[in-house]
């Protein structure tokens with residue numbers, strides 16, 4: 496959470512010591528850092544995920560999404576991911592073990608594509624992107640479904656907020672819970688969550704990908720690359 500600077504000066508208060516024996520340092524920016532924690536606390540506190548349910552996740556080959564889907568598999572769920580290329584779909588189904596993947600960039604009708612990929616409907620939708628993909632997910636949500644609003648990257652750079660379909664009737668008729676969160680809401684769970692993610696990593700139940708760019712001057716490019724889908728897993732800049 497420190498600013499982008501070549502030299503940092505800090506009292507040390509609030510900094511966390513990390514264990515280089517357990518995982519490479521960069522993992523503490525991703526799967527064992529705020530990214531992994533975001534996936535875990537969102538799924539457990541809001542998603543109330545149960546074995547056998549269908550979990551749909553967007554931004555699914557990215558840093559948060561790839562951990563969400565893998566936790567879904569650990570919990571015994573049917574996991575379907577949405578991402579922006581066929582390579583990313585292969586990554587989700589291969590390395591991350593998802594059941595199915597949808598490439599939203601080559602799919603004309605997302606509502607139908609989700610229906611086909613989730614024949615029993617969607618019990619939990621972990622939303623990293625918002626917008627039209629959220630609309631399509633909600634059109635397939637089951638009774639008592641849960642929608643976890645983690646991010647809305649499809650809207651971050653819009654100069655005007657687009658209007659979409661009204662979701663109120665779906666939420667009411669299907670008794671759906673839809674809740675946003677910021678990871679820091681669950682600060683009291685960080686320590687335990689990091690331990691759990693570390694255990695899964697050691698046991699080989701959890702894995703991760705990184706896209707690494709080199710050099711301090713590349714930080715803005717790397718950041719902007721997130722909006723173009725340039726990353727698989729966590730976008731990391733090595734200095």
Ligand SMILES: NC(=O)c1ccc[n+]([C@@H]2O[C@H](COP(=O)([O-])OP(=O)(O)OC[C@H]3O[C@@H](n4cnc5c(N)ncnc54)[C@H](OP(=O)(O)O)[C@@H]3O)[C@@H](O)[C@H]2O)c1
Pocket residue numbers: 529530533554555556557558559560577578579580583623624644645646647648649650676677678679721722723724725726727728729730
């Ligand atoms: N609530 C919290 O506390 C919290 C904490 C951390 C992150 N977040 C949010 O969680 C989301 C994921 O973060 P992350 O760090 O894991 O990023 P990420 O998923 O690793 O990277 C962003 C990905 O978003 C996808 N994307 C970009 N523009 C898109 C669009 N218009 N429509 C659909 N997908 C698009 C791209 O993949 P494709 O190739 O698939 O398009 C890109 O790789 C972000 O929205 C972020 O703001 C929230």
